[in-house]
Amino acid sequence: MLNLEPTTPALVIMQELRMNFFNILMLIGLFQISCSTAGLLGNSLIAKVRQRTSSSTEISAETMKVVGNELRTIHLQFDKFAGDFVEFNCDNSAYKMIMFEFPYAALKWRHNGHILSIKPSRMVYNMGLLAIQNLEMMDGGTYTCAVEYAPNKQMPVAVFSLIVGAKTTEIAEGNTLQITCDGDDLLQLFPNSVQIWKLQRKLMSVKSRQSSKRNKQDLFKNVSKKHNGIWFCVIFDNSTKRAWKTARYNITILPPPNAIEKLYAYAVENKIRAGLVIAGVLIFFFVAVQTFISRAEKRDNDMERELEYIKKHFGIQKEVETTPKEEQPMLVMNEN
Missing domain, CATH: 2.60.40.10 (Immunoglobulins)
Incomplete structure (x- = not known):
């Protein structure tokens, strides 16, 4: 006699759920193991990178x-x-x-x-x-x-x-124009670059990387009306043909100064030298005045000594007679 367990839909569902649950637990376990392994490996890798970069x-x-x-x-x-x-x-x-x-x-x-x-x-x-x-x-x-x-x-x-x-600059004709490009960092960063000053489209100067180390300011001596206008400073990289504009000036050339203005401008530009010259002139003037005064006093003293000598040896006495104003009419009457 064959004895079979009854199979119902509910029992089948329970068995499938049990198997699925077990599979899910297995997957979760495997995932956790792989994650922990990857985490350890990842942390180890990051630690090695940080160790390498911190020491290098x-x-x-x-x-x-x-x-x-x-x-x-x-x-x-x-x-x-x-x-x-x-x-x-x-x-x-x-x-x-x-x-x-x-x-x-x-x-x-x-x-x-x-x-x-x-x-x-x-x-x-x-x-x-x-x-x-x-x-x-x-x-x-x-x-x-x-x-x-x-x-x-x-x-x-x-x-x-x-x-x-644009920086505005006014300068008298005949003086020296001083302008700054502010492009030295570009010159040092790109070895084949040059510094160019342009007035409108006219090329005014070209300076290489080596010469830029000497002077921070660029000088243009004895300016004239032809220097009047908008100036641009351009750093041009010959290797890549790139150009950077780093400065713009609006230059106005004024009429040439007169003698007094030239002296004043020279004194402003050369303060120490001008101060020494002025001090020298003042010292010379002071010495000249003192010499003139001492010579005048000496001359007066010599004259007084000569007069005293004449009076003493020739018996000349200087008499000063004063007649009061109220006695003057009486003197006139007596004379009549």
Whole structure:
């Protein structure tokens, strides 16, 4: 006699649920094991990367390649008016790769070769972003964004040029014009670049990278009416044919000065030398006056001594007679 267990739909459902539940538990267990293993491996990997970057003070060749490519291709220049707003964004591929290798690196901003002094009233600085509102003429020039990845080691990752309006300069004909380009950071960053001064479309001067290290100001001697107009300073990179405008001047040439104005201008430009000359003139004048006074006193003393000598040896006495005014009529009557 065959004894079979009765099979009902409810029993079948319960068995399937039991099997599925077991499978789910197995999957969850396997997932937890794999996650824990991956977590351990991930933490180990991150620890190794941090250990390598914290002990290394050199940027990897791959990152240097990205930095070089970024600097060769970017061309960021801005031409604004006074009171405008500008935003510089340094968050590029080169910046991100250096920060990945050196998590504790810091971002440094330079303006015209000097550390940028943040003015909270009109400047906002946040990570790779620098925003400036109410622009002033002194804000113009070159801005360099660099990552300090190790002590005293910085890597530029972006550079910007900014012109704010036009600086107005008035100078008399025949004098020396002194103007500043503010493009030295670009010259040093790109070895094949040159500095060019242009008056409208006319080329006025070209300065190489080596000569830019000597003088911060550019001098144009004995200016005349032909120097009148709008001047631009341009940094031109011969390798990539890129050009950055870094300064603009509105130059006005005035009529030549007269003699007094020339003396005054010379005294202003050469204060120490002019002070020495003026001191020498005053000393000479003082000595001359003292000499004249002493000679006059000596002459008077000599004359008095001679008169005394004559009186004494020749018996001459000087008598001074005074007649009161009230006695004068009586003298007249007696004479009659």
